[in-house]
Amino acid sequence: xxxxxxxxxxxxxxxxxxxxxxxxxxxxxxxxxxxxxxxxxxxxxxxxxxxxxxxxxxxxxxxxxxxxxxxxxxxxxxxxxxxxxxxxxxxxxxxxxxxxxxxxxxxxxxxxxxxxxxxxxxxxxxxxxxxxxxxxxxxxxxxxxxxxxxxxxxxxxxxxxxxxxxxxxxxxxxxxxxxxxxxxxxxxxxxxxxxxxxxxxxxxxxxxxxxxxxxxxxxxxxxxxxxxxxxxxxxxxxxxxxxxxxxxxxxxxxxxxxxxxxxxxxxxxxxxxxxxxxxxxxxxxxxxxxxxxxxxxxxxxxxxxxxxxxxxxxxxx
Amino acid sequence: xxxxxxxxxxxxxxxxxxxxxxxxxxxxxxxxxxxxxxxxxxxxxxxxxxxxxxxxxxxxxxxxxxxxxxxxxxxxxxxxxxxxxxxxxxxxxxxxxxxxxxxxxxxxxxxxxxxxxxxxxxxxxxxxxxxxxxxxxxxxxxxxxxxxxxxxxxxxxxxxxxxxxxxxxxxxxxxxxxxxxxxxxxxxxxxxxxxxxxxxxxxxxxxxxxxxxxxxxxxxxxxxxxxxxxxxxxxxxxxxxxxxxxxxxxxxxxxxxxxxxxxxxxxxxxxxxxxxxxxxxxxxx
Ligand SMILES: Cc1ncc(C[n+]2csc(CCOP(=O)(O)OP(=O)(O)O)c2C)c(N)n1
Ligand SMILES: [Mg+2]
Numbered sequence: 001x002x003x004x005x006x007x008x009x010x011x012x013x014x015x016x017x018x019x020x021x022x023x024x025x026x027x028x029x030x031x032x033x034x035x036x037x038x039x040x041x042x043x044x045x046x047x048x049x050x051x052x053x054x055x056x057x058x059x060x061x062x063x064x065x066x067x068x069x070x071x072x073x074x075x076x077x078x079x080x081x082x083x084x085x086x087x088x089x090x091x092x093x094x095x096x097x098x099x100x101x102x103x104x105x106x107x108x109x110x111x112x113x114x115x116x117x118x119x120x121x122x123x124x125x126x127x128x129x130x131x132x133x134x135x136x137x138x139x140x141x142x143x144x145x146x147x148x149x150x151x152x153x154x155x156x157x158x159x160x161x162x163x164x165x166x167x168x169x170x171x172x173x174x175x176x177x178x179x180x181x182x183x184x185x186x187x188x189x190x191x192x193x194x195x196x197x198x199x200x201x202x203x204x205x206x207x208x209x210x211x212x213x214x215x216x217x218x219x220x221x222x223x224x225x226x227x228x229x230x231x232x233x234x235x236x237x238x239x240x241x242x243x244x245x246x247x248x249x250x251x252x253x254x255x256x257x258x259x260x261x262x263x264x265x266x267x268x269x270x271x272x273x274x275x276x277x278x279x280x281x282x283x284x285x286x287x288x289x290x291x292x293x294x295x296x297x298x299x300x301x302x303x304x305x306x307x308x309x310x311x312x313x314x315x316x317x
Numbered sequence: 318x319x320x321x322x323x324x325x326x327x328x329x330x331x332x333x334x335x336x337x338x339x340x341x342x343x344x345x346x347x348x349x350x351x352x353x354x355x356x357x358x359x360x361x362x363x364x365x366x367x368x369x370x371x372x373x374x375x376x377x378x379x380x381x382x383x384x385x386x387x388x389x390x391x392x393x394x395x396x397x398x399x400x401x402x403x404x405x406x407x408x409x410x411x412x413x414x415x416x417x418x419x420x421x422x423x424x425x426x427x428x429x430x431x432x433x434x435x436x437x438x439x440x441x442x443x444x445x446x447x448x449x450x451x452x453x454x455x456x457x458x459x460x461x462x463x464x465x466x467x468x469x470x471x472x473x474x475x476x477x478x479x480x481x482x483x484x485x486x487x488x489x490x491x492x493x494x495x496x497x498x499x500x501x502x503x504x505x506x507x508x509x510x511x512x513x514x515x516x517x518x519x520x521x522x523x524x525x526x527x528x529x530x531x532x533x534x535x536x537x538x539x540x541x542x543x544x545x546x547x548x549x550x551x552x553x554x555x556x557x558x559x560x561x562x563x564x565x566x567x568x569x570x571x572x573x574x575x576x577x578x579x580x581x582x583x584x585x586x587x588x589x590x591x592x593x594x595x596x597x598x599x600x601x602x
Contacts, residue, residue: 026462050458050493058451058485065391065455068441071462073455089482092445093452098434 004167008106010142011163012037014149015074019045022153028063028075030056036076036106036163056081060089060103067099072153075101079108079162080121083128095131095158102152103128106163109250110285110293111200113165120285126255128160129228135159135181136228140202143172144225147179155181162199166290169203184231186238190218193308194238194245196261198224201248201278201299208248208304219308227257232264239265244311245275248304253279274314276307329373331541337407338368339599342572344406344413345399346599350592352421355429358582359474360400362505362538362567367404369544370470374552379409382437388467389440389456393449394474394503395430396584402427402436410438447480449473450500454490457498461556468552471500476508479517484529491530496558499551500531503538505569509583526562538565573598 019025019041026048033039033051042049052059056077063073075082082105083090094101110120128136137152137159139145145163152159171187187202188209197205202223209219220238224231239245245265247258258277265273280297294300341364349355370390371377377387392401399420406413411426419425426435430444441452453471460467477483490498504522506513513519523533534550536543544565551561569583570576573595587595 026459048462052489053485053492055482055485055489057482058454058489061448061451061482061486062455062458062489064441064448065452065457066459068389068452068456069459069463071459088445089448089451092442093448097442 003170005142005170006164006167007139007142007145008037008163008165010145011104011106011149011161012040014146015041016044018150018153019048022072023048024070024072025153026050026066026071026073028052028059028073030054030059030077030081032077035078038074038076056086057089060086060101061093063101064093064097064099067101073101074104076104076106078119079105079124080119083124083160084121087127090128091131095133098133099158100156101158103160104149104163105160107165108162109164109200110280110297111164111166111250111290113290113293114287116287117284122252122280122285123255124160124162125227125251125257129260133158134228135226136162137181138162138199138225138227140199140223140225141168141171143170143174143177144179147177148225151179151181164200168200171203171206179225182226182229182231184226184234185223186220186234187223188219188221190220191242192218193312194220194222194242195248195304195308196222196224196235196245197248198227198257200250204299204301205248205304207301208308211301211305212308217308217312224257227260230260230264232268235261235264236268239269239273243271243273244315245273246278246304246307246311247275248278248299250299251279252282253277254282272316274311276311278303278307334368334372334541337372338364339572340407341368341400341403343596343599344403344417346573346587346592346595348399348402348417348420349586350589351417353586354421355399355586356396356584357399357576357587358507358569358579358584359394359503359505360397361571361573361576362569363394363397363472363503364400364404364571365539365541366472366501366503366544366565367400369541369548371404371408373545374548376467379405379438382410386467389453389460389469390472391441391449391453391456391469392431392472393443393446393477394472395443398427398429398431401431401439405436405438408438411436446474446477447482450483450486450490453498453500454486454493454495457490457495458493461495461497466556467497469498471498473500473502475502475504475506475513475519476516478502478519478522487526487529487531490560494557495560496554496556498560499548499563500560501563501565503567504564505567507569507578507580507583511580523564530559531562532559533562533564535564535566538567539571
């Protein structure tokens, strides 16, 4: 995990690659193409790129119109605006119409960094998840971001892909990686506890598992990169094996994936399975360097280790 | 008998158009009364425009609703569903009585606001005001990418022009020179709470669209020749001309004397005896 790359960069590169193979792909942006990385596509395929100006609501509904003619639109902006400002357009123009629009939004979460709270959406997963017909995807690294972009071209239907600003460790081997929408991936096997993570928290989860290993605790790590539809069977299988779960996410705890996993566990397991959560504790973000922010909000591998130990103690043996 | 000759070599008398429009109005009001719920005012103001489109100028095939070569009608004022369903049913997309009998009932195709996944002929589901012009822009862009000559019509209401998204879209249609797009505003001057000019003034509308880079034609939205001429002038444009706005001055509740220009008839169902009176007026007209 020494090499690093931002998921938004991988998305931009993937768009260019996919765009040359599939002429139905069109891209919309709202005056952030340099930041979202759709600029590469814009330069290569100017006739298939639409800069909509700083008008995200119009951008999303326009994407719906393009989808009505059989195009495969990717609409990009910062996640704050693509999902927040334009939520009702995503809900009504796109999802209620069951249209093949991909909301591909970058700079999600507190790891956006220095711009601070007004731009750091920590609610996007919650507000996209609650829309019927919407799929929700979060890549953990550049390799997965590229694979997901490709999968989204093939997938028919409304989808949200959450991308990040900072360079993040490359976890997966490009030559040996496949992404299947709706499938969670077992990243590391273990028997003592299950750590479920996605996005930037996956590399933290892997680090945590390595630290736990030195103390003789064998943690299983699952990358739940498709948040909707959630791969309940992989989660349940692991929970049955380890009997305890830590969920780690760069999102508000309220409305986060931890809620879905808790309900999945309590609805399906007969045995007690304690759960601990590493997430943002219902407060807004702030300006800062990425690593400082992760520490400030309790989103480090140490936080995961600590919660894992606590959770194991709660198991009734 | 005055006649208008049309691009598609159809010659339809204005009397025939008027007769069709009255049938649409009757079906819409019967459905609203049966459901005891729905929007009569904005259905009746839009009816003559719908009549010209679906019975006259539009390239479409009710037996093949997804025909690739069809023109696209994107209706942003989804609450005018009774008028829209009535027009589509008489055009042959489905049985009129199926709509009248099940409108707004549970498990019916005929939702309170139009739903493209349920009703053939409906291009896009709307209901939340302000989305339609953006969607029409996207359709126009998509068709133009394929060098298709099909026309795109966006039907908007006037109150919905108070939505910010509309003006984002108005800017974008002009920026992208969508010559294949014609927007028609049903300027009935009434919204839910009252007159538009008292609720949130829209005038001068024509000037606003012109300032945003549109070509504007103002017409009487109940005069068939004016509707036809203005829409036809929109059909003879290049794919990269200015977008065209037809500002159609209409009367909310048009065709039923006691509903005309009455705010109260925006979203209220007639009582059975009111329906009888309305049907009688529309029959003798
Ligand atoms: C975004 C949104 N806000 C509010 C409503 C509720 N609503 C339905 S119809 C209406 C009034 C519409 O007036 P107008 O746009 O002038 O339509 P028309 O007169 O043609 O019926 C309102 C406020 C809605 N459907 N969508
Ligand atoms: Mg009105």
